[in-house]
Amino acid sequence: MRAGKTVSVEATSPKKKKNNNNDKKKKKQNQTEKELNQNLLKKTTKSANSVQTENDASLKIQELEQQQQNTTQELSATDSDSDSDYQVFSEDEVSEDYESLRESEDGESDSSGDEVHGSDDDMNNDNDDGHEDQSDGSESHQGVEESDSSEDEVAPRNTIGDVPLEWYKDEKHIGYDISGKKITKKERQDKLASFLASVDDSKNWRKIYDEYNDEDVELTKEETKIIRRLLKGKAPHADFDPYADYVDWFKYEDSLHPLSNAPEPKRRFIPSKWESKKVLRYVRAIRKGLIKFDEPKEEEPRFYLMWGDDSSTAEKANRLSYIPAPKSKLPGHEESYNPSLEYIPTQEELNSYQLMYDEDRPKFIPKRFTSFRSIPSYENAVKESFERCMDLYLCPRVRKKRINIDPETLKPKLPSRKDLKPYPATCYLEYKGHKGAVMSISTEASGQWIASGSTDGTVRIWEVESGRCLRIWEIGEPVHCVAWNPSPELPVLAASAGQDVVLLNTGFGNEEEQKRVGELLQVDTHTTSDDSDNMASIVSWLQDDKLGGIRLRHFKTVTSVDWHRRGDYLSTVMPAGESRAIVMHQLSKKLSHRIPFKLHGLPVSSVFHPSRSIFFVSTKKTIRVYDLLKQKLIKKLETGLREVSSIAIHPAGDNVIVGSREGKLCWFDMDLSSKPYRILKCHPKDITNVAFHRSYPLFASCSDDGTAYVFHGMVYSDLNQNPLIVPLEILRGHTSSNGRGVMDCKFHPRQPWLFTAGADSTIKLFCH
Incomplete structure (x- = not known):
């Protein structure tokens, strides 16, 4: 038989110093503890020697528990005066002792059977002692249960009250x-x-x-298990079954007959009379307006514009939004009381300000004062304050959205200039010899020769590669325009000087070509005109033996000359000629014709289409396109410019560029629209001439500012793709004379070269 464990009693005190009373209590507690241990040993030995039934063993255990409870009550009564002494019983140890006792006594009772040892006195004594042990054991067991039940109800020792x-x-x-x-x-x-x-x-x-x-x-293991079950969403205790089988305690399985077997009444199969009356009452109340239904709510649109304008939200608002007044402009550095002398306007500038309009006149004219105290009062202070008050009182306010856009994103994505080579960029050669401004130049069809006309009254022919002057004709009047015949078989040069247009034999070509040119430049009659009604003659065909050519004398000054692509027709423009301003001449028949179209406005220039029988006439505002075969107007191009100065046709014939007196260059796509496809503001002064290259995607413009701009202009065969325009180079080199700069520009017919004629009496060749 295993001896039972002794119940340990601990006396703990949180105080550091103990007095004599505590020592006495400690000694008394130790004595009671020894007596308790001796009683437990004595009873266990007696129970081991005696053979009893299971009921007698349980009675002894109850007496032992009662005795232990009485002992703990006595100890707690003696220690009630002290605030720091407590008795703690180990529940686990007591329970283990009791379990060991039960096991030992159960084993003895089984082994002994019905045998009884000892005398009656011993039995009586044992019974008495058993009752005492039972009482002691019950008391001790109650003390342990009280300690377990009160463990969760004990208030915290470190109490601070109901405060945070x-x-x-x-x-x-x-x-x-x-x-x-x-x-x-x-x-x-x-x-x-x-x-x-x-x-x-x-x-x-x-x-x-x-x-x-x-x-x-x-935390104990049981507490951690409970926490884990709670985190998983389970019940705290494992024994709890949340989904237990349902037990119907009120079901009567032996019921065979219903409680009522009466037949269904007839009223359950016909409409209810009282419900119909109730419905009629509701219908009458609705008709009289006594019952009103709730108005259906307006459903908001399910779909909305994700990229819609936010201004619509302000318009939907039923209240007026307040717009703060704009702040007045703060003074800047220009209003300094002691500016530098270069910022103070002279008397001439002040006088020029008086001649300006009010909107163009500067708002503030700086003045100079030696010191800050010498500054007088502002003259317009009251006036500006009054105007400010009037603006705040009378002027309506409108919110303007400020769009912050990166300027770089607005620039078109253009190809690199390196990929667009070749194009003219460097001045390669200069042609010097004229004494006046070179007004016009023209290249020969092969590109070997170039002709020029100047205000000094001469026409010169130069060799392109060497710059050597080969021919000089003295016209006698300032030459406005020169034009080389586009046919390589007819080396004829036309030059306009005053009212005359001179057709000159350049002397180039073989013998057959020279013989044919000599026949063409012979005039049998003095004048030839298309007027059948003997009207005043417009043009006179005269033989010029001095120059070895033909002189066409007009009744007004001729400013522009242009050849047809076959070289037999020639058009001249007289801006002051009114309805007879444009005349066409046929070289083979020595005839002149007026165009069968009515002119609207003063004509500036005229150009033949490079491949079709179409004629372009440019006025100061518009470009008119005529069909020579059908003799009707095809299209009217609206430039929107102040005054047109020049015009050029793309070799394909579907695109036109127009230069203006205000420095703007317009590109027209005739298949796209009658309005400009692109407007380029490139020159600060008047554009004098524009030109297309015959084979390369290049076009250029020259201006009185002394520069020439070269552009890349690619026209695609696909009609769905717009032309590509890229600025390439700004060519400088000419000097201005009398406010005039570069007067004319022409491309070489075969190479990407550009010729420019300037008011400084020079001709420059720019190569790539």
Whole structure:
């Protein structure tokens, strides 16, 4: 038989100093503890020697528990005067002792059977002792149960009251005890020490810091199991079954007959009379308006414009939105009281300000004062304040959305200039010899020769590669325009000077070509005209023996000459000729014709289509396109410019560029629209001439500012693709004379070269 464990009684006190009374109580407690242990040993030995039934063994256990309970009550009564002494019984140890006793006595009772040893006195004594043990055991067991039940109800020792813990955040103590003394906080370890301790302690994850009691509490295994079950959403106790089988306690399985077997009444199969009356009453109330239904709510649109304008939200608002007044402009550096001398206008500039309009006149004219105290009062202070008040009072305010757009994103994505080579960029050669401004130039069809006309009254022919002057004709009047015949078989040059257009034999070509040119430049009659009604003659065909050609004398000054692509027809423009301003001449028949179209406005120039029988006439505002075969107007191009100065046709014939006196260059796509496809503001002064290259996608413009602009102009065969326009180069080199710069520009017919004629009496060749 295993001996039962003794019940341990511990006396703990939180006080550091103990007085004599506590020592006496300690001794008394030790004595009672020894007596209790002796009684337990005595009873266990007696129970081992005696053979009893199972009922007698249970009675002894109850007596032992009652005795233990009485002992604990006596100890608690003696220690009630002290606030710090407590008795703690180990429930586990007591339960183990009782279980060992039960097992031992059960074993003895089984082994002994019905045998009885001992005398009657011993039996009586044993019974008496058993009753005492039973009472002691019951008392001790009650004490253990009371301690278990009151364990959760014990108030925290470190009580601070119903106040937040933040009040003791910066204090050295945490609340007060029962006697009113401060409870000091425990010294907390630093983070490094706590980390090392947590690494060494395998049960650190089960510890929780209790703020109210200022201590670390270790969770038991049962508590951790409960927490895990709660985190998983399960019941705290494993024995609880949330989905138990349903038991119908009120079901009567032996019921064979219903409670009522009466037949269904007839009223359940016909419409209800009272319900019909109730419906009629509701219908009459609705008709009279006594019952009103709720108005259906307007459903908001389910779909909306994601990229819609936010201004619509302000318009939907039923209230007026307040718009703050714009702030007045703050003074800047231009209003300094002591500016530099270069910022002070002269008297001439002040006089010029008076001649300006009010909107063009500067708002503030700077003045100079020697010191700050010498500044007079502002003259317009009252006036400006009054105008400001009037604006705030009378002028309506409108919100204008400011769009922050990166300027770089607005620029079109253009190819690199390196990919668009070749194009003229460098001045390669100069042609010098004229004494006046070179007004016009023209290249020969092969590109070997170039002709020029100047205000000095001469026409010269130059060799392109060497710059050598081969021919010089003295016309006698300033030459406005020169034009080389586009046919390589007819080396004829036309030059306009005043009212005359001179057709000259250049002397180039073989003998057959020279013979044919000699026949063409012979005039049999003095004048030839298309007027059958003997009207005043417009053009006179005269033989010029001095120059070796033909002189066409007009009744007004001729400013423009252009050849047809076959070289037999020639058109001249007289801006002052009114309805007879444009005349066509046929070289083979020596005839002149007026165009069968009515002119609207003063004509500036005329150009033949490079491949079709179409004639372009440019006026100061518009470009008119005529069909020579059908003799009707095809299209009218609206330039929107102040005054047109020049025109050029693309070799394909579907695109036109127009230069203006205001420095703007317009590109027209005739298949796209009658309005400009692109408007380029490139020159600060008047554009004098524009030109297309015959084979390369290049076009150029020259201006009085002394520069020539070269552009890349690619026209695609696909009609769905727009032309590509890229600025390439700005050519400089000419000097201005009398306000005039570059007068004319022409491309080489075969190479990407550009010829420019300037008012400085020079001709320049720009190559790639």
